[in-house]
Amino acid sequence: MRIVVTGKTGQLVRSLQERAAASDAQIIALGRPELDLGTADADLGLIEAAQPDLIVSAAAYTAVDKAEDEPDAAFAINTEGPRALAALAGRLAVPLIQISTDYVFDGSKPTPWVETDKPGPIGVYGASKLAGEEAVLAASPDNIVIRVGWVYSPFGGNFAKTMLRLAGDRDTLRVVADQVGGPSSALDLADGVLTVARNVLAAPERRELRGVFHMGAGGEGSWADFAEEIFGWLEQQTGRRVGVERITTDQYPTRARRPANSRLESTKLAEVHGFRMPPWRASVAPVLQRLVDTDFQHLKASRAS
Template identity: 50%
Template sequence: MRIAVTGSKGQVAMSLIERSDRDTEIVPLSRPAFALEDRQTVLAGIEAVRPDVVISAAAFTAVDRAEAEEDLAIRVNGEGAGHVAEAAAKIGAPLLHLSTDYVFDGGLDRPYREDDPTGPTGAYGRSKLIGEKLVAERCPNSTVLRTAWVYSPFGANFVRTMLRLNETREEVGVVADQSGNPTSALDIADGLLAIAKRLREDPTPALRGIFHMTGSGEATWADLAEAVFQEAHARGRRLTHVKRIATADYPTPARRPANSRLDNAKLRRVYGLALPDWRGSVAACCAQLIS
């Protein structure tokens, strides 16, 4: 199976390369030759690869920067996702598109289901929601997978930042009033590969549409930081103390959802798929990063 994935330097694309087996070829597509904002470049790039499945993983993910550059975020996350969907439909390949918890406002007191009303409060979430809608319109043979709090041994992410701070800081203030599902990009990659195989072989409409796919279990950012520091300490490193703070104590240009928890029951019901508990995946990530 040949899979074209957008965003070759991203956590998910790099995880797909690591997790793929000898029967799966991952073909990364990225700048400068492949720019999501350029419709003709996207159409030509995907057609040239002739993949069996397309995974749309590239995105403008600078959440705070998006507040000042919403037009760019929309061109990449919204219109760019639509270009990828058009390209996949043109060659008859199923599309898996990654989206985000930021399409919700974070106000519910339970995990969000796929059919809950969306209501993004910031530019990043608005741009990703546009992308979801364009994917559905332009490629009916598509599955949108919303995920959240992504980390991995690759790129810039919260777990790697905490490991770096653990080397030099006695105490770190971490927000404790936002909750979500920490999700390993390696686990996402395993899920995507399983879903890609099903979509390629099975035309059942129920396999298409919107699904939530996050790590099992929930945490606050402070919980996640403490878990990382404990894993580092278990491997002979120092133990940094977590000072639990409120969102108001750490202001950012973009508002973060207080509740980022996503309900994965539909994914389990339809695909029989559940990502591992976040604690085990964090431990595995730390083990890979700490030499």
């Protein structure tokens, strides 16, 4: 199973490479500078030359706040990039999996979002990702959209890494408590994406395997809950104690609005593809351990001191 994934350094790309190493999948990661989907003349011939069985569109403009001031750049990468990939996938007669986001919703629903809920993004980033979804789905009924949210991993920049970095010199952190979602390990997401890819390629006649799916971690929590889980683990492992001051979104203003409810109901994914993400708290410790072992070894000295 040869899979071309757009992007080289993203959390999901690197997680796919790691998970595929122990499976029958071969990941070919293509990204900047060789493949820049933010330009109209991106060399898509690189993808064709790789002879993929399936393409995963994972490269994205993810700077949520910056997107408000750079809408053209966000739409170029998040909409026009997937549109071009979908056209290429059609010519190659291979499926495309588009990785999307919980930000396509406005966050106003009191219960978890399901695939049939009407999107309503409240910022440029979400709008550009929704337009990318629509372009991919319109291009071919063979394509798939997978929405994810609150991604963290041992790779790249993410909330877990930020919390560990700040824990090095702060005793208390103010963290938003009125935005709710499901923190999702990119390693778990990679397992899910590989499962979907394998299912689609094994049974091309099963139309229900295509379309839109939510891939969210089990359970729910706020950013403050996530921070407390991180710091609870950190104290247990190193003795370093960091408190969390729970605040509201209004107390932490940002350039772009965030959905208050980012919970993604993933029952459809479990029923159709037989994959269910683990409970979010179960996946935090393994990622934190890797981060402390590689990037934050100085935190280990806390117990000794």
